Amino acid sequence: MSDCERFCELVLEVGADGAVTLTEPDNTGNGYEATIRLHPLQARRIGELAGLTSETTARRELLRLQRRLSLINHRAEQLAHWLGSYSDHEHADLTAEVGMAGALADLVRECVEDFAHEPEPETVEPVPQPVPRDNAGTPTGQQTADLFSTTEAHA
Numbered sequence: 193m194s195d196c197e198r199f200c201e202l203v204l205e206v207g208a209d210g211a212v213t214l215t216e217p218d219n220t221g222n223g224y225e226a227t228i229r230l231h232p233l234q235a236r237r238i239g240e241l242a243g244l245t246s247e248t249t250a251r252r253e254l255l256r257l258q259r260r261l262s263l264i265n266h267r268a269e270q271l272a273h274w275l276g277s278y279s280d281h282e283h284a285d286l287t288a289e290v291g292m293a294g295a296l297a298d299l300v301r302e303c304v305e306d307f308a309h310e311p312e313p314e315t316v317e318p319v320p321q322p323v324p325r326d327n328a329g330t331p332t333g334q335q336t337a338d339l340f341s342t343t344e345a346h347a
Contacts, residue, residue, distance in 0.1 A: 258307050265300040272297040 197204045210232040218224050230238070239247075248297040272293040279286050 261303055261307075263301070264302045265297075268293070268297040268300045 196206075201219075203213075205213045205215070207213065212230045212235045213227060214230070215225050215227045218226055272290070275286060275290045275293045279290070285325070301319055
C-alpha cells in the first residue's frame with residue numbers, strides 16, 4: 193500500500209493502483225478484521241452520493257461563475273461609461289461616483305482576464321447516474337428499457 197491514514201479505528205489505505213482499502217478490527221478479541229477494497233470509481237461515486245463535489249460538478253460551477261462575472265464586467269463598464277459621459281455634472285458633483293465606477297470596472301476586468309485566456313469547453317458532460325441492479329448484476333426496472341433507448345427520447 194502506498195498511502196495509509198487512520199480515522200478512529202478505521203485504517204484507510206490507497207494502493208498504487210488507486211484502490212482504497214478500508215480495514216477495521218471487529219473488537220471481539222479474536223484478532224479478525226473487517227476489510228473492504230474499493231475501486232477508485234466506486235470510492236468517487238460514494239463521495240458524490242455523500243454530497244462531495246465531483247470534478248464535473250466543480251467545472252460546471254466554475255463555468256457558471258465565469259458567465260456571471262463576465263456579465264458583471266459588462267455592466268460595470270456600462271456604468272462607468274454612462275457616469276463619465278452622460279451624468280449631470282452641472283447640478284451635482286459626481287467625481288467620487290465616477291471614480292468608484294471606474295475602479296469597479298477596472299477591478300472586475302482584472303478578474304475576468306484571469307480566465308479569459310482559458311479555452312471554454314464545448315459542453316460539460318453530465319454525471320452518469322447508477323443503474324439499479326439485482327444481486328446477479330442485471331439491470332432492473334424501467335432503467336433496463338432506458339439502457340437500450342436512444343438519448344433523443346430523453347432530451
